[in-house]
Amino acid sequence: MPEKLTTIDYSFLQxxxxxxxxxxxxxxxxxxxxxxxxxxxxxxxxxxxVDGELPVDEEFSKEMSYCLGCLxxxxxxxxxxxxxxxxxxxxxxxxxxxxxxxxxxxxxxxxTLEVLFMNPRLLRGVARMLRxxxxxxxxxxxxxxxxxxxxxxxxxxxEPLAPRIGEYFSNEIIEAxxxxxxxxxxxxxxxxxxxxxxxxxxxxxxxxxxLLANGCAVDTxxxxxxxxxxxxxxxxxxxxxxLARAMIDQFPPKKYDAIIxxxxxxxxxxxxxxxxxxxxxxxxxxxxxxxxxLRDIHEWxxxxxxxxxxxxxxxxMVVTYHESCHLTHGQKVRLAPVSLLRLxxxxxxxxxxxxxxCCGSAGVYSITQPETSDVLLDRKVRHILATGASIxxxxxxxxxxxxxxxxxxxxxxxxxxxxxxxxxxxxRREQTSSQTL
Amino acid sequence: xxxxxxxxxxVDIVGQDxxxxxxxxxxxxxxxxxxxxxxxxxxxxxxxNTSEVAACVRLAIHHEIAVVTRGSGTGxxxxxxxxxxxxxxxxxxxxxxxxxxxxxLTVRAQAGAITQKIDDAAGEYGLFxxxxxGSIKISxxxxxxxxxxxxxxxxxxxxxxxxxxxxxxxxxDASIVRLGNACVKDVAGYxxxxxxxxxxxxxGIVTEVLLKLLPKPEARRTMLATYARMEDAxxxxxxxxxxxxIPCTLEFLDQTTIRCVEDFCxxxxxxxxxxxxxxxxxxxxxxxxxxxxxxxxxxxKMGASSIRVAKDTNExxxxxxxxxxxxxxxxxxxxxxILEDVTVPRxxxxxxxxxxxxxxxxxxxxxxTFGHMGDGNLHPTFLADEKDADEMKRVHLALNEIVTRTxxxxxxxxGEHGVGLAKRxxxxxxxxDASLSLMKLVKHSLDPRNLxxxxxxxx
Numbered sequence: 001m002p003e004k005l006t007t008i009d010y011s012f013l014q015x016x017x018x019x020x021x022x023x024x025x026x027x028x029x030x031x032x033x034x035x036x037x038x039x040x041x042x043x044x045x046x047x048x049x050v051d052g053e054l055p056v057d058e059e060f061s062k063e064m065s066y067c068l069g070c071l072x073x074x075x076x077x078x079x080x081x082x083x084x085x086x087x088x089x090x091x092x093x094x095x096x097x098x099x100x101x102x103x104x105x106x107x108x109x110x111x112t113l114e115v116l117f118m119n120p121r122l123l124r125g126v127a128r129m130l131r132x133x134x135x136x137x138x139x140x141x142x143x144x145x146x147x148x149x150x151x152x153x154x155x156x157x158x159e160p161l162a163p164r165i166g167e168y169f170s171n172e173i174i175e176a177x178x179x180x181x182x183x184x185x186x187x188x189x190x191x192x193x194x195x196x197x198x199x200x201x202x203x204x205x206x207x208x209x210x211l212l213a214n215g216c217a218v219d220t221x222x223x224x225x226x227x228x229x230x231x232x233x234x235x236x237x238x239x240x241x242x243l244a245r246a247m248i249d250q251f252p253p254k255k256y257d258a259i260i261x262x263x264x265x266x267x268x269x270x271x272x273x274x275x276x277x278x279x280x281x282x283x284x285x286x287x288x289x290x291x292x293x294l295r296d297i298h299e300w301x302x303x304x305x306x307x308x309x310x311x312x313x314x315x316x317m318v319v320t321y322h323e324s325c326h327l328t329h330g331q332k333v334r335l336a337p338v339s340l341l342r343l344x345x346x347x348x349x350x351x352x353x354x355x356x357x358c359c360g361s362a363g364v365y366s367i368t369q370p371e372t373s374d375v376l377l378d379r380k381v382r383h384i385l386a387t388g389a390s391i392x393x394x395x396x397x398x399x400x401x402x403x404x405x406x407x408x409x410x411x412x413x414x415x416x417x418x419x420x421x422x423x424x425x426x427x428r429r430e431q432t433s434s435q436t437l
Numbered sequence: 438x439x440x441x442x443x444x445x446x447x448v449d450i451v452g453q454d455x456x457x458x459x460x461x462x463x464x465x466x467x468x469x470x471x472x473x474x475x476x477x478x479x480x481x482x483x484x485x486n487t488s489e490v491a492a493c494v495r496l497a498i499h500h501e502i503a504v505v506t507r508g509s510g511t512g513x514x515x516x517x518x519x520x521x522x523x524x525x526x527x528x529x530x531x532x533x534x535x536x537x538x539x540x541x542l543t544v545r546a547q548a549g550a551i552t553q554k555i556d557d558a559a560g561e562y563g564l565f566x567x568x569x570x571g572s573i574k575i576s577x578x579x580x581x582x583x584x585x586x587x588x589x590x591x592x593x594x595x596x597x598x599x600x601x602x603x604x605x606x607x608x609x610d611a612s613i614v615r616l617g618n619a620c621v622k623d624v625a626g627y628x629x630x631x632x633x634x635x636x637x638x639x640x641g642i643v644t645e646v647l648l649k650l651l652p653k654p655e656a657r658r659t660m661l662a663t664y665a666r667m668e669d670a671x672x673x674x675x676x677x678x679x680x681x682x683i684p685c686t687l688e689f690l691d692q693t694t695i696r697c698v699e700d701f702c703x704x705x706x707x708x709x710x711x712x713x714x715x716x717x718x719x720x721x722x723x724x725x726x727x728x729x730x731x732x733x734x735x736x737x738k739m740g741a742s743s744i745r746v747a748k749d750t751n752e753x754x755x756x757x758x759x760x761x762x763x764x765x766x767x768x769x770x771x772x773x774x775i776l777e778d779v780t781v782p783r784x785x786x787x788x789x790x791x792x793x794x795x796x797x798x799x800x801x802x803x804x805x806t807f808g809h810m811g812d813g814n815l816h817p818t819f820l821a822d823e824k825d826a827d828e829m830k831r832v833h834l835a836l837n838e839i840v841t842r843t844x845x846x847x848x849x850x851x852g853e854h855g856v857g858l859a860k861r862x863x864x865x866x867x868x869x870d871a872s873l874s875l876m877k878l879v880k881h882s883l884d885p886r887n888l889x890x891x892x893x894x895x896x
Contacts, residue, residue, distance in 0.1 A: 014772035014823070019470045022513040024575045033483075034462070034531045035510070039464030050463055053679065059461045078765035240639070 003041065003237060004047055005093035008086070013050060015081045022073035027358050027376055028066060036063060039083060040074035045088050056097040064090050066372070068253055069233055070358035071329035084268075084330065085275075091235030108367070113236055117194060118243070119224040124259045126167060127198040131165035135293055146205055146396030163199045163401050170201040174208050178218045186257040186304065187214035191270070193263045194226050195397040206424035207262045207297055207384040213305055213427045221250060229269030237276065244273045245283055253290040262420060264396035268330030270294050296327060297420055299396065300337035306344040309426030319422070320352040320389035322380070322403065324396030328356050340419045344426055353383045361402035381406040384414065393417045440479060443500040447482050452491045455483040455530070456566030466525050469861055470512040470572070472775050473823050478505065480518035483530045485643040487605060487613060493526055494642070494888070495611040502893050503873045506638040508549060508577030513776060514585060514601040515855030516637045520891050526642065528579055531850030534558045541619060542650045543602060548579025548643050555648065564650040567594035570853070573621070578642045582759040593685040593810030594651075596853065597634065603647035604630045609640070609884035619647060632879070637855050638890040640883050654719035657685070658729035659753035663710040665805055667691065669740040670712035671787040674734045674810050679717075682728050685718035687811030688760045689792060697766040705760060710742065714810065715760045763807040764818065771803065771820035775832060779843040780814040780852030789846060793817045796838050800831040814852035839867065856894045864895055
């Protein structure tokens with residue numbers, strides 16, 4: 001049975017000794033200075049629900065939606081509280097007991113979680129239509145004529161947040177099987193993701209190129225399902241389990257040395273399939289193997305000893321790094337991306353103040369809690385501008401889109417790139433310079 | 438009594454946004470950092486300044502409501518756990534670091550200012566605020582003053598009391614007083630500020646502080662020594678101090694804690710070691726180099742089985758991981774973590790640690806002990822499950838014995854966490870009847886209505 005608050009092992013709640021060490025790292029506590037908006041307060045509310053002292057009502061539901069789920073508290077916690085698990089169980093409890101009272105948000109949940117992200121072909125189909133809408137100029141006409149006013153409020157608010165669909169999807173630029181030029185050291189699979197596939201397929205291409213340059217033979221099936229992270233983080237463990245089984249079927253983990261994720265938010269969910277499928281006799285064992293093979297791209301490259309690109313005569317650039325919450329706090333991959341950036345020739349790396357503070361993207365948070373999301377985005381943009389960097393490196397499509405929106409609104413042209421993209425470019429420059437020799 | 442009347446008056450004082458009464462809002466204020474203690478308040482109010490605090494106290498007097506002052510709620514003796522039927526005055530809105538005075542080496546701050554932010558502000562002038570309680574990143578300075586908090590640097594730099602120069606306090610009759618001043622020397626009348634430092638919110642509400650700062654030490658050196666015998670570690674500490682070296686840090690871990698830490702962090706600690714010492718000296722670079730060399734020699738002479746000296750700040754941080762993760766490594770083992778705070782004269786440390794282990798095994802309990810060896814301040818940490826009534830009873834019996842032994846050895850039931858609710862039953866045993874009566878006399882003189890934090894320290 002999927003986990004919810006009232007079925008979770010009570011000791012998970014008891015693990016919190018309410019010492020308060022989480023408070024200074026929690027963005028919503030920092031903004032409000034109210035205990036209920038901080039991790040130990042939320043855990044106290046969850047415990048009160050389980051103890052029968054507090055109903056799962058609208059207020060409780062609101063509080064669980066107000067939490068970003070950034071997991072900064074998990075890094076700060078000295079007692080090892082598994083906040084991610086408690087938080088997902090609490091959201092699942094809300095969905096079961098409360099349903100979704102707000103009809104607009106019910107519609108969006110249904111459309112995204114139950115329809116689009118359950119069906120990759122349909123998702124790409126919708127993305128194609130969105131691409132035509134954005135590229136053909138219809139979008140501009142609609143916006144100029146203010147036709148968006150005709151849309152219902154829920155759609156009107158979301159419309160400007162819709163990401164620009166990429167020129168290509170991953171399968172159009174990545175072969176299903178690609179081999180390195182030299183000796184094959186490892187066999188890996190690359191997960192192309194959903195948003196990553198539709199908006200940033202080039203980042204998937206870069207990921208494959210960097211893996212090839214480091215002796216990995218890469219499998220990238222052309223049509224891949226959603227990993228279920230959106231579902232897991234938003235109180236739909238049953239759908240998440242269904243998607244997890246499909247992923248394991250598509251990528252039998254025994255076949256690979258590593259299964260690579262390049263999106264912080266997805267990876268954070270992907271590496272815990274065994275928890276989701278613990279009660280499934282057919283998948284319990286194989287999901288443990290899956291978890292042991294799952295790697296974030298930066299983590300994997302650091303593990304196998306990423307080759308430093310050869311020096312080039314590029315002019316030097318100043319780069320700063322924003323940490324994706326689910327990479328840093330969820331997956332505890334903190335040093336690897338920085339160590340990869342340090343390999344780059346002609347790059348000087350400057351520190352970003354509060355680099356591990358949430359940018360407000362947080363999955364669907366920018367849609368469900370736009371005000372708080374914008375406050376966090378402003379704070380992030382301010383710190384990025386203060387670094388004087390010309391490139392912001394980050395590693396999660398959600399952060400990428402959010403921060404890009406913030407920087408452009410602030411009139412900044414700072415380029416946003418993934419560490420793998422910078423690496424891939426440096427490797428490509430090696431080839432051009434050796435050809436000219 | 439209808440609460441709606443005084444709630445409305447509260448709203449008139451601070452505004453609607455700064456009064457909490459709904460269950461879901463106030464439930465997270467029913468505890469602080471202390472295990473197992475819980476009591477919901479009637480309401481929580483967030484005043485913006487000293488006069489609003491005084492107005493809230495006036496209201497509480499008029500409606501006969503107990504008042505519990507709270508900062509970030511990280512206390513470890515239940516000092517800010519609400520009394521029954523009380524109003525919580527939470528000072529987190531009064532969080533300004535008002536001014537650093539680099540000429541007089543002081544900093545002025547509101548009571549709700551975060552301790553770390555005060556140290557950061559001092560840091561901009563090459564100064565620092567030495568007391569560093571474990572919760573420094575979120576604890577408020579008002580809470581530190583109320584509890585007279587210590588920290589890792591106590592041996593060399595002392596505790597909160599040693600840095601408080603002046604206090605602004607709202608008294609239980611709602612009047613506002615300023616005690617002390619910016620002078621290094623001041624003997625005008627009773628030193629009343631000292632009465633309020635460590636008074637655990639029972640005598641007044643501290644609203645503003647003026648603190649002494651020190652120049653930042655130019656250099657520091659960190660080392661980690663392990664021992665096969667607890668006594669050797671304790672003798673190392675005594676020998677270092679006898680050699681007229683005052684290190685800023687002398688922290689230790691016992692065997693259970695070492696094993697938990699190694700299990701959890703895998704940093705290569707010898708799990709057969711009986712004790713581990715983390716030592717740090719700071720000051721002028723030449724003095725630091727000399728002291729570090731002599732400390733290493735003393736540790737070797739006293740039988741340390743291994744010594745690692747940090748080459749740079751990065752390695753120092755790695756060495757400090759062992760001590761920093763002590764509590765967390767222990768806390769992960771069982772659902773309920775009961776952290777104690779007994780303190781004994783330094784020469785009784787080895788005796789006390791082996792007594793704690795003996796008691797724990799007699800009651801069938803899991804305990805790990807670590808602490809500030811330079812101060813004789815121990816943190817025996819019992820790992821239990823609050824849902825197991827029998828086990829909790831055994832913890833209590835074990836604590837009784839530990840307290841009795843501590844007092845026999847000339848120690849104290851609490852070195853830095855305060856009495857609050859958690860250690861109330863042992864205070865009489867600690868201080869004696871005459872002293873306890875004097876404390877009650879002071880309390881009654883200042884707070885005849887028993888308005889502020891009733892039931893804390895004593896009944």
